[in-house]
Amino acid sequence: MNYELFIAKRIITAKQYKSSISSPIIKIAIIAIAVGIVIMMIAIATGLGLRQKIYEKLSGFNGDIQISNFDNNNSEITLEPISKKQDFYPEFTSVSGIKNIQVFATKPGIIRTETDFEGIIFKGVSNDYDWTFFEEYLTQGELPNYTNALSFDVLISEEISQRMNLKLGDTFNILFVKDDPAKAPWLRVVKAVGIYNSGFQDFDENFVIADIRHIQKMNKWREDEVGGFEVLLTNFDNLDEKSSEIYAQTPSTLNSQSIAEKYPDIFEWIRVFLSNTYLIIGIIIVIAGINMITALLVLILERTQMVGILKALGSTNVSIRKVFLYNAGYLILRGLFWGNLIGLLLLFAQKYGNFISLDPETYYVNTVPIYLDFGYIILLNVGTLLLCLLMLIIPSIVISKINPVKSIKFE
Template identity: 60%
Template sequence: MNYEFFIAKRIIGSKSYKSSVSAPIIKIGITAIAIGIIVMLIAIATGIGLQKKVREKVVAFNGHITINHFDTNESNESLMPISTIQPFYPKFNSVEGVKHIQGVATKFGVIRTETDFEGIVLKGVGSDYDWSYVKDFLIEGELPTYEGELSNDVVISSYLANRLNFELGDSFQTVFGKESIEDIPFQRNFKIVGIFNSGFQDIDKTFMIGDLSHIQRMNKWEQTQIGNFEVFLDDFTQLIPIEQQVRAKTPSFLDTQTIEEKFATTFEWIKIFDNNTYGIIAIMIIVAGINMITALLVLILERTQMIGILKALGSSNWSVRKVFLYNATYLIGLGLLWGNLIGLGLLFIQQQFSVLKFPDPEQYYVSVIPVYISIDYIILLNIGTFFACLVMLLIPSVIITKISPVKAIRFE
């Protein structure tokens, strides 16, 4: 029979315990833990959610890894063609973790209307293009298919559509330059069949997606030539090791670049959320721990006579400490229970109904505050908080060893 647990259970269940002087302080300690776990859950869920959302948007239009020519071209235009006759195309089976590879090309142009003009980059895609990534951002119309004959159908962003007063089904003219300034520029007519909104302005204000054949014809490329390859992975966390394997499997004249290198500023920005989240977790655990330490000290003071009696009957200091640690474990568990119920409830509501939105979507690249809920971090957070608070309570429980049985029994 674990008599320490038995005594702790009797203390918790007694009416005097619930109406004692320490009761309000204990409730404050439980509330502090509950509030702490709510804040930590929200911080982690929104931090990871925002990271994933921004990352998904950048990856959707660029891939996880880009395979380019080994040159110094820093522009948004494909200048040197790459042959699609490669051992790694159309399936990159030699590297585990590669989900899809596709050939694309880009060319700078200017959309011209009767009253306005706008510079854009036409992203040419072919039959191998995976539209599933872009489909999530489509707000009007449909996605085109580029197979066989040359297609004039394009997908543009709502940003460009609003600036140029375009609507679904409109046709417009785009001018593309040639190598020589003296040559007459290319003119192409396109029809809008779809409008997307990624929320990532660097993408929305720049790219228009169309048929790869247009760029191949303007650049006088063969059908087997593209500007670069985009590689998509199954798991973003394996980006660096897979990129190293992809680099090893590509010819020496080709270079590989990860999405983190291509958009270094954006990824450095979203990594800051990790530091903020760690800081919030540390502060919340410390605050909850301090409140529990206060509650335990008051509880010990209130039960001084009981401590003296237990010691007089032969209980060791550790046995008496265990009684109060069992008690504290119950209180911590109660705080975690309420914190998880409320915190996960709020996160579920936000995930399903998108109640909270960013006041400035352009600054955060998303309009709705994203939420990511995973059983993994929920379990780790609860276990970590529980043991952190319990370890902090070992320190104040040392005061029990200083209590003399004779003086404690006389204590009033």
């Protein structure tokens, strides 16, 4: 029989335990553990959620990896065409983990209405385009279909819709300047069949999604010429690895660039954000551990006579330390239980209620995103329990300093 655990249970269930001098300190320690786990769960869930949402939005507008011509063009505009007759298109068979590869082309344009005008990026896509991203952020209408004849249907953002006073189903003009400024610009009369809101203002205020065949005609490209290819991965965590593989498998005349390379500032901001999150978690665990150390020392000092009696009966210091560590483990588990309960309620409320909003200009999202994975929640709980118990081993050495004769006489 594990008599250390038996004694620890008797201490926990004793009435004197609940009304002892150490009771307020024990409650504070439990609350500290609970509050700490709530803060850590929120920090991780929001940090990973923010990272995932930003990755999804960058990928939705650019693909995970873009294949384009080698040139000095650092803008969003594609200038020189690429033939679709590539070994990696329409399926990238030489590299695993590829979800889809789709063609695209972009051209600067100006939306002109009766009262206003606005510069935009006219992004052309084809029938191989993966609409999963825009399905999630579609707020009105439907997604355009570019499978059959040349389509004049376009997808615009709520940002453009509000700024240009355009509604679902409206037709409007887009002007495209020719290479020779002396010539009249191209004019396309298009119809807004869908409106989206990704919350990524830098893209929402610029991109209009349309049929790539408009750009091919204006640029006098052949039907098999496009501006570039977007590669979507099945697992974004393999971005760097797959980017290197794709670069090695593309012709020397083409360049491949991941979104991490294309938007280094955003990715660096995410890395700093997550580093701060991990720092906060470390500080909270240390604070929770200190609270538990205080509670354990009070418990030991309060039960000095019991320690003396157990030593007199032949118990070793190790056995008595186990009694108090079992006791402390119980307190930590109570704190973890209430912390998990409260934390999960808050996270689910935000995930499905979106009651906390953010400034999209700063955080690239409208509301606080939540990423729930029970794997990291379990790891967080196990890590907190083990680290707190390890921190308690040293103060429990106090037990070895207690003299059984003096402690028994003390009472």
